[in-house]
Amino acid sequence: MLEVNHLKTQIETNEGIVKAVDGISFRVNAGETLGIVGESGSGKSVLAHSVMQLNPKPPTFYPEGEIIYKDRNLLTLSEKELRKIRGNEIAMIFQDPMSSLNPVFKVGAQLEEAILTHQKISKKEARKRAVELLQDVGIPDAAQRMQSYPHQFSGGMRQRVLIAIALAGNPKLLIADEPTTALDVTIQAQILDLLLGLQKKYGMAIILISHDLGVISQMADRVLVMYSGRVVEEGTVNDIFHRTAMPYTWSLLRSLPRIDGGHQRLIHIEGHPPNLLAPPKGCNFAPRCPFATETCLAVDPALSPRGEGHQAACVLTKEEFNEKKKEWEAVKMEGVR
Amino acid sequence: MLLQYTIRRLVSIIPVLLVVCVIVFLIVHLTPGNPAYLILGEDSSPEAVAQLEAQLGLDKPMAEQFVDWLKNIVTGDLGESVYSSEPVTDVIFARVGPTFSLMLTSIVLTLIIAIPTAIFVVWRRHTVLDPLFTSASLVGASIPEFWFAMLLVLGFGVAVPIFPVAGYVPISAGVGGWLHHLLLPSIILATVEVGLIARMLRDSMLESVNQDYTKTARAKGLKESTVLMKHVFSNALIPTTTVVGLTIAGLLGGTVIIETIFTIPGVGQLLIDSIHRRDYPVIQGVVLFIAVVYVLVNLLIDLLYALLDPRIRYD
Numbered sequence: 207m208l209e210v211n212h213l214k215t216q217i218e219t220n221e222g223i224v225k226a227v228d229g230i231s232f233r234v235n236a237g238e239t240l241g242i243v244g245e246s247g248s249g250k251s252v253l254a255h256s257v258m259q260l261n262p263k264p265p266t267f268y269p270e271g272e273i274i275y276k277d278r279n280l281l282t283l284s285e286k287e288l289r290k291i292r293g294n295e296i297a298m299i300f301q302d303p304m305s306s307l308n309p310v311f312k313v314g315a316q317l318e319e320a321i322l323t324h325q326k327i328s329k330k331e332a333r334k335r336a337v338e339l340l341q342d343v344g345i346p347d348a349a350q351r352m353q354s355y356p357h358q359f360s361g362g363m364r365q366r367v368l369i370a371i372a373l374a375g376n377p378k379l380l381i382a383d384e385p386t387t388a389l390d391v392t393i394q395a396q397i398l399d400l401l402l403g404l405q406k407k408y409g410m411a412i413i414l415i416s417h418d419l420g421v422i423s424q425m426a427d428r429v430l431v432m433y434s435g436r437v438v439e440e441g442t443v444n445d446i447f448h449r450t451a452m453p454y455t456w457s458l459l460r461s462l463p464r465i466d467g468g469h470q471r472l473i474h475i476e477g478h479p480p481n482l483l484a485p486p487k488g489c490n491f492a493p494r495c496p497f498a499t500e501t502c503l504a505v506d507p508a509l510s511p512r513g514e515g516h517q518a519a520c521v522l523t524k525e526e527f528n529e530k531k532k533e534w535e536a537v538k539m540e541g542v543r
Numbered sequence: 544m545l546l547q548y549t550i551r552r553l554v555s556i557i558p559v560l561l562v563v564c565v566i567v568f569l570i571v572h573l574t575p576g577n578p579a580y581l582i583l584g585e586d587s588s589p590e591a592v593a594q595l596e597a598q599l600g601l602d603k604p605m606a607e608q609f610v611d612w613l614k615n616i617v618t619g620d621l622g623e624s625v626y627s628s629e630p631v632t633d634v635i636f637a638r639v640g641p642t643f644s645l646m647l648t649s650i651v652l653t654l655i656i657a658i659p660t661a662i663f664v665v666w667r668r669h670t671v672l673d674p675l676f677t678s679a680s681l682v683g684a685s686i687p688e689f690w691f692a693m694l695l696v697l698g699f700g701v702a703v704p705i706f707p708v709a710g711y712v713p714i715s716a717g718v719g720g721w722l723h724h725l726l727l728p729s730i731i732l733a734t735v736e737v738g739l740i741a742r743m744l745r746d747s748m749l750e751s752v753n754q755d756y757t758k759t760a761r762a763k764g765l766k767e768s769t770v771l772m773k774h775v776f777s778n779a780l781i782p783t784t785t786v787v788g789l790t791i792a793g794l795l796g797g798t799v800i801i802e803t804i805f806t807i808p809g810v811g812q813l814l815i816d817s818i819h820r821r822d823y824p825v826i827q828g829v830v831l832f833i834a835v836v837y838v839l840v841n842l843l844i845d846l847l848y849a850l851l852d853p854r855i856r857y858d
Contacts (some may be wrong), residue, residue, distance in 0.1 A: 271622065290764065300758060304753055305754065306756055307756055308777070310851065323765055357854045
């Protein structure tokens with residue numbers, strides 16, 4: 207349904223050009239959930255905003271690649287044609303529900319606006335539809351709450367309203383950019399449940415962006431792991447979590463706290479993500495990779511297959527990688543003793 | 544909710560007005576010079592002066608005088624003009640029309656120019672228009688009113704005489720003549736204020752342009768013009784309103800100069816004349832009047848604020 211080919215998104219800054227998205231390709235099939243995971247600054251958000259063309263332009267520009275939706279390249283569409291897609295075919299919800307609703311307009315008005323932008327119906331019908339949407343996203347007393355202002359809602363409720371706004375045009379694809387990051391854990395679970403339920407009801411595909419592997423494993427069918435503007439591993443949830451083929455993904459998984467782990471110090475990934483103004487030569491992750499060799503610092507590995515629909519960007523083969531992991535575990539056990 | 548807020552704000556201006564009264568009272572009473580001498584003339588006998596002082600209550604302790612004065616103010620009695628012997632309130636109210644007219648035309652002119660300019664500049668924010676506008680607004684805000692006034696009088700009153708250079712026609716004598724006389728002074732007052740307000744609105748809008756709610760609006764598929772005029776503008780209006788309020792209040796000061804230059808018989812001119820005549824009750828009255836208008840304008844702005852920003856209303 208959506209196909210992104212070799213997309214590059216770059217941002218002009220005073221210090222130089224930031225390669226926020228550096229040649230990414232992926233596809234989203236109808237009705238599925240694609241998880242995009244990576245640490246802060248890996249380019250997840252910029253990628254998501256690129257699909258909707260919501261990055262401020264300038265300073266953002268797209269020197270290469272294409273975003274194909276329904277046989278049309280979104281990058282070459284006029285602003286007018288894009289508007290017909292935004293909120294109608296592809297909708298988006300954002301990270302911070304506290305600031306994503308306009309504080310000076312009533313919630314109902316903001317929802318009606320989203321409905322009336324793409325549907326030629328009367329104001330009265332739009333109001334009725336808005337109440338239905340609010341009910342769909344689980345807001346009690348929906349009809350009365352239409353008259354409330356955003357500041358009278360809690361964070362979780364605001365995110366529900368924003369989801370309702372996103373659903374207003376019956377989108378085929380919903381891009382959720384860290385939808386639960388700003389919420390506490392209980393509310394987070396409620397919102398994720400809600401998204402799963404609505405996905406079934408509305409039959410839409412979801413691109414779910416998160417730095418939280420737990421959220422991704424719970425929600426996604428397939429996963430992209432991003433690092434410094436690139437996809438370093440792609441596969442099904444099982445591929446990523448159980449047949450990990452890239453040291454970065456492996457490091458991310460290792461850094462998760464374990465509920466059965468006892469009193470262990472959390473393991474973190476040493477170092478910092480590379481400076482996107484001047485990415486290192488060779489593999490971007492090499493400077494932080496526990497398995498890096500001379501080759502890694504010189505050669506930039508492309509994505510290569512590890513199984514059906516499973517790819518990773520690493521010079522190590524599956525067998526070599528498994529060997530290295532074993533060695534590492536052994537050394538670690540040694541250290542514990 | 545809004546009513547409650549209004550009442551609360553109304554009550555809260557009482558202490559402000561009280562402080563204003565104290566200051567106005569002190570200004571006059573701490574100024575060197577004895578009003579009794581002034582009324583009777585330099586050569587008057589000490590006995591006569593003492594008698595008049597007693598008659599005017601000037602021999603009483605300061606606090607007592609203040610309370611007496613305050614009582615009179617509350618009943619609407621500001622005393623009599625030393626110059627014309629008319630009640631000060633009458634003297635002032637006779638001059639209110641021209642001043643308010645001038646303020647009204649100036650602020651309307653300011654907003655008509657400032658708001659579209661700011662929106663247009665924000666709409667074209669990535670072009671050379673923006674730095675150009677920033678410089679222009681700085682120049683506008685820095686122009687001394689009296690100098691610009693003389694320049695415009697020379698240009699449009701003398702060289703190309705399309706505007707009258709002086710005088711005032713009340714609105715009751717026809718809107719055309721009223722506007723014709725007020726336009727040149729209004730342009731001068733507006734020039735300074737346009738720079739300030741347009742700049743403030745531009746800054747607030749630019750701040751709002753990349754906010755999350757603006758992104759939500761764009762993600763809905765709204766036109767950029769709708770995003771700017773509705774979502775960005777409505778939020779940027781909130782901080783700008785404060786500046787508009789200060790501007791309206793500041794116009795009162797501006798009118799003093801402009802009324803003098805264009806001989807518009809307003810409150811500002813009355814103030815200048817009264818100072819020349821050492822007409823203390825009138826000076827006191829005018830200062831008090833300006834202060835009260837200032838406070839009321841601010842109150843009005845506060846209420847407007849609550850209308851614009853629902854978060855304030857419910858606090």
